[in-house]
Amino acid sequence: MCGIVGYIGTQKASPILINGLLRLEYRGYDSAGIGVLENGAISVMKDKGRVNNLYNIDGINDLSGTIGIAHTRWATHGVPSKENAHPHKDNSGEFAVVHNGIIENYNDLRKFLTDKGYNFYSQTDTEVIPNLVHYYYHQDEKDDEQRLLRAVNNACKDLKGSYAIELISKEHPDMMIVVRKDSPLVIGKGYKENYISSDIPAILSFTKDFYLIDDNEIAVLTRENVEFYNDNLEKVDKKLESIEWSATAAEKDGYEDYMLKEIYEQPNAIRETIGSRLPEDGPCYFEDLDFSKEYLSSINKIYIVACGTAMHAGLVGKNMLEKLCKINTEVDIASEFRYRDPIINEKTLCLFISQSGETADTIAALKLAKSKGAKTLAISNVIGSSITREADYSIYTHAGPEIAVASTKAYTSQVVLIAILAIYFAEILESEHYAILKDLKQEVLSLPAKVENALKSNKRIQDFARKVYNEKDMFFLGRGVDQTVALEGSLKLKEISYIHSEAYAAGELKHGPIALVEKGITVVGILTDPKLVEKSISNIQEVITRGAKTFIITNQELPADKFDMIIKVPEVNPLLSPIVSVVPLQLFAYHISKEKGLDVDKPRNLAKSVTVE
Numbered sequence: 141m142c143g144i145v146g147y148i149g150t151q152k153a154s155p156i157l158i159n160g161l162l163r164l165e166y167r168g169y170d171s172a173g174i175g176v177l178e179n180g181a182i183s184v185m186k187d188k189g190r191v192n193n194l195y196n197i198d199g200i201n202d203l204s205g206t207i208g209i210a211h212t213r214w215a216t217h218g219v220p221s222k223e224n225a226h227p228h229k230d231n232s233g234e235f236a237v238v239h240n241g242i243i244e245n246y247n248d249l250r251k252f253l254t255d256k257g258y259n260f261y262s263q264t265d266t267e268v269i270p271n272l273v274h275y276y277y278h279q280d281e282k283d284d285e286q287r288l289l290r291a292v293n294n295a296c297k298d299l300k301g302s303y304a305i306e307l308i309s310k311e312h313p314d315m316m317i318v319v320r321k322d323s324p325l326v327i328g329k330g331y332k333e334n335y336i337s338s339d340i341p342a343i344l345s346f347t348k349d350f351y352l353i354d355d356n357e358i359a360v361l362t363r364e365n366v367e368f369y370n371d372n373l374e375k376v377d378k379k380l381e382s383i384e385w386s387a388t389a390a391e392k393d394g395y396e397d398y399m400l401k402e403i404y405e406q407p408n409a410i411r412e413t414i415g416s417r418l419p420e421d422g423p424c425y426f427e428d429l430d431f432s433k434e435y436l437s438s439i440n441k442i443y444i445v446a447c448g449t450a451m452h453a454g455l456v457g458k459n460m461l462e463k464l465c466k467i468n469t470e471v472d473i474a475s476e477f478r479y480r481d482p483i484i485n486e487k488t489l490c491l492f493i494s495q496s497g498e499t500a501d502t503i504a505a506l507k508l509a510k511s512k513g514a515k516t517l518a519i520s521n522v523i524g525s526s527i528t529r530e531a532d533y534s535i536y537t538h539a540g541p542e543i544a545v546a547s548t549k550a551y552t553s554q555v556v557l558i559a560i561l562a563i564y565f566a567e568i569l570e571s572e573h574y575a576i577l578k579d580l581k582q583e584v585l586s587l588p589a590k591v592e593n594a595l596k597s598n599k600r601i602q603d604f605a606r607k608v609y610n611e612k613d614m615f616f617l618g619r620g621v622d623q624t625v626a627l628e629g630s631l632k633l634k635e636i637s638y639i640h641s642e643a644y645a646a647g648e649l650k651h652g653p654i655a656l657v658e659k660g661i662t663v664v665g666i667l668t669d670p671k672l673v674e675k676s677i678s679n680i681q682e683v684i685t686r687g688a689k690t691f692i693i694t695n696q697e698l699p700a701d702k703f704d705m706i707i708k709v710p711e712v713n714p715l716l717s718p719i720v721s722v723v724p725l726q727l728f729a730y731h732i733s734k735e736k737g738l739d740v741d742k743p744r745n746l747a748k749s750v751t752v753e
């Protein structure tokens with residue numbers, strides 16, 4: 141998704157801007173650009189392709205201005221091209237803007253501005269913004285220091301959709317304006333300098349102090365100050381937040397790729413997720429939750445709503461909530477939930493899971509649930525992210541920054557967090573025997589060591605990946621909770637290796653898809669639930685008979701000669717087994733992608749944070 145960086149200070153802006161963009165590369169983009177204000181003009185330099193291409197633009201190294209804006213674009217309106225790359229200027233060249241999000245009514249605004257004599261030189265929705273600001277700026281007869289702020293605010297009132305906008309003006313060389321609505325943006329505070337970014341890691345090496353700008357707020361940045369206003373232009377007080385992540389926590393730490401680093405970080409990430417939530421003697425504890433027995437008993441349904449991997453974590457969570465709390469739980473894809481008029485009322489509890497906390501569909505689904513009177517609880521990895529600011533309650537996975545597009549440690553820490561949440565609810569509700577919950581808590585505490593153990597199979601998984609990386613199709617099969625892991629394993633494989641794969645409930649195979657099984661195809665079986673292993677083996681036998689190669693993830697003793705490769709993982713309570721059994725599947729997808737020579741961290745067509753619908 142698009143990324144934004146900005147700088148106003150005393151240093152040369154361009155290297156800071158380009159450096160920031162490089163750190164946002166993981167979000168996915170197709171073009172990049174910067175705009176620097178110097179000598180009474182705004183120099184815009186941009187191009188299609190990688191951020192590093194900017195260094196080839198004539199004159200970029202000579203830019204000496206100390207205020208600038210920058211952007212990586214992921215095309216929504218108009219093809220990836222130099223013309224469509226940001227920044228965009230207004231017709232007179234007075235204002236330059238970078239923008240994340242989508243302006244839904246840009247056609248109407250274009251028409252409005254065209255009728256007023258403005259011209260457009262790109263296919264983007266963004267280009268209306270600097271021209272609207274120009275229009276309102278010159279409509280304003282009062283030439284005081286708030287004129288630019290008023291013009292931006294008036295322009296924003298005309299915009300429908302989502303946006304994070306940075307604007308500079310050659311008439312105001314010591315000022316930058318930023319606005320946010322439904323699109324991420326943070327402001328980093330330094331000494332006599334201020335930074336802007338869509339994401340904290342991009343500017344973490346410059347400062348650890350951040351302001352979190354809320355929806356419909358405008359910030360005016362000078363070198364010394366940051367002032368916040370609401371959309372009535374009344375001043376808003378903001379607290380400076382200190383972020384404890386180190387800049388190096390967002391680096392690769394010697395691993396070849398972020399994804400591999402993040403896979404190996406899982407034992408630690410899980411420890412962080414558990415934190416002090418599972419005290420040795422006493423019930424589960426969440427600092428930010430205060431659910432009563434009365435309220436929890438009144439819930440008639442829990443919805444878990446999320447996208448992609450986060451939704452797969454929700455499927456595992458459903459199982460836990462139903463088994464431990466005896467509350468009917470439904471999992472929904474956020475982009476479906478938001479348009480299908482779900483039955484929700486004040487007796488519904490809605491959980492929204494999002495690593496980034498910025499996924500547009502998940503945020504919209506949350507707003508819908510709130511509007512229908514449900515209580516909302518956000519599960520996120522990013523403190524202060526949009527979803528956590530919208531929800532009634534928020535709890536964090538504390539897994540540390542996840543940079544690779546393919547989510548790994550976020551998944552395992554989300555599942556761990558929902559497990560603790562389900563135990564917490566069950567303790568309050570007294571819906572499950574004390575001894576069972578006590579054992580389960582011990583099992584949760586044992587997870588870091590078990591995941592560590594599962595990582596030891598890396599080499600054998602790599603060996604098997606070398607045998608099958610050229611294949612075109614694969615199947616992932618499992619029953620019960622293993623089927624939810626099959627979905628996640630299949631998604632991981634698709635997104636980073638571009639191999640088509642399908643995940644199926646093992647018992648469903650013979651109702652159609654087995655027709656696709658032929659000699660040479662690889663079938664990945666996840667067989668961890670002792671009650672269902674025999675049944676799943678029978679299904680796997682059916683594909684072996686039809687010539688499939690088999691790759692089995694199990695915690696049971698299985699005959700080695702029956703399958704092409706068995707990866708043994710430690711045994712754990714079946715409710716928690718996805719946290720361990722997913723690890724070999726992550727490594728499998730990783731090694732296949734590496735064998736194919738692909739960009740593991742930045743797969744084609746994908747973005748880390750999907751901030752548009």
Ligand code: AGP
Nearest residue numbers: 448449450494495496499546547
């Ligand atoms: C995971 O590997 C994917 N890249 C994707 O499915 C992701 O989980 C999804 O877009 C949701 O993101 P979120 O957790 O940040 O909301």
